[in-house]
Amino acid sequence: MVLRHLRARARCAGPGHAVTPLLDVRGIGKRYGSRLGCTGVSFDLWPGEVMGIVGESGSGKSTLLGCLSGHLAPDEGQVIFDTRDRGPVDTLGLSEPERRMLGRTDWAFVHQNPRDGLRMGISAGGNVGERLMAVGQRHYGAIRAEATDWLGRVEIAGDRIDDRPRDFSGGMQQRLQIARNLVTGPRLVFMDEPTGGLDVSVQARLLDLVRGLVREMGLSAVVVTHDLAVVRLLADRLMVMKDGRVVEAGLTDQVLDDPQDAYTQLLVSSVLQV
Numbered sequence: 127m128v129l130r131h132l133r134a135r136a137r138c139a140g141p142g143h144a145v146t147p148l149l150d151v152r153g154i155g156k157r158y159g160s161r162l163g164c165t166g167v168s169f170d171l172w173p174g175e176v177m178g179i180v181g182e183s184g185s186g187k188s189t190l191l192g193c194l195s196g197h198l199a200p201d202e203g204q205v206i207f208d209t210r211d212r213g214p215v216d217t218l219g220l221s222e223p224e225r226r227m228l229g230r231t232d233w234a235f236v237h238q239n240p241r242d243g244l245r246m247g248i249s250a251g252g253n254v255g256e257r258l259m260a261v262g263q264r265h266y267g268a269i270r271a272e273a274t275d276w277l278g279r280v281e282i283a284g285d286r287i288d289d290r291p292r293d294f295s296g297g298m299q300q301r302l303q304i305a306r307n308l309v310t311g312p313r314l315v316f317m318d319e320p321t322g323g324l325d326v327s328v329q330a331r332l333l334d335l336v337r338g339l340v341r342e343m344g345l346s347a348v349v350v351t352h353d354l355a356v357v358r359l360l361a362d363r364l365m366v367m368k369d370g371r372v373v374e375a376g377l378t379d380q381v382l383d384d385p386q387d388a389y390t391q392l393l394v395s396s397v398l399q400v
């Protein structure tokens with residue numbers, strides 16, 4: 127029913143107008159036994175748009191991101207993704223191989239801890255090149271050239287290509303994780319506290335880099351963070367979560383400059399006092 131509705135909307139589109147959201151999230155809910163993870167979360171994400179999800183610890187951000195990205199199975203709801211070849215598809219109904227393919231091609235996931243998103247035992251170039259091989263590239267010279275190019279794009283010197291990520295600083299590891307994720311040209315990137323655990327100056331540089339790449343590549347992204355400075359810089363729109371529910375949503379500047387919900391007001395003012 128929902129898919130038919132989306133296709134009908136897509137057919138009514140004029141040229142050059144995206145009328146189908148890239149991601150259409152409907153009523154996602156997840157419980158852990160009697161404990162609520164998140165409930166009733168719905169939103170659209172449009173091509174090239176960045177959605178920020180903020181809230182205090184335990185508000186359900188990671189649960190929601192897990193449900194959206196296929197790492198967790200929600201108890202209810204739909205996550206409809208506008209695939210290149212088949213149009214809008216409910217990703218929760220995909221088979222495991224189909225989901226894996228989506229993860230290699232159109233979707234990417236940047237973990238808070240780069241160790242969760244990198245292979246620490248293989249070289250930096252191998253970490254990037256491996257993703258190209260996973261989508262069918264076989265020419266060693268071309269793979270190495272593309273890996274070198276991507277290391278440059280994330281400001282890692284080319285002469286570090288054969289070094290292992292464990293010899294990198296935290297900021298470099300995170301930049302390498304970003305290169306590994308973006309090298310295959312995904313359309314949607316999930317980010318879980320991408321600057322968490324980094325020094326403030328390193329955070330600022332990383333945020334600048336991510337913002338540049340997102341814009342340059344026209345990426346859509348869902349960014350979970352407890353840091354309002356991160357969403358202020360990266361996100362076009364914002365959802366504020368509390369106790370597993372979205373309490374306020376809107377354009378980032380609007381929500382942060384003129385919060386309507388009492389909890390959002392508290393969140394914003396507590397940051398301003400820091």
Ligand SMILES: Nc1ncnc2c1ncn2[C@@H]1O[C@H](COP(=O)(O)OP(=O)(O)OP(=O)(O)O)[C@@H](O)[C@H]1O
Pocket residue numbers: 158161162163164181182183184185186187188189190352
């Ligand atoms: N594996 C789990 N088993 C039981 N309860 C869980 C589990 N994971 C999360 N929860 C609970 O679900 C609720 C939402 O947690 P979640 O980790 O999604 O919040 P969060 O906003 O991402 O927090 P943080 O910023 O600390 O990561 C919390 O009450 C948490 O205790």
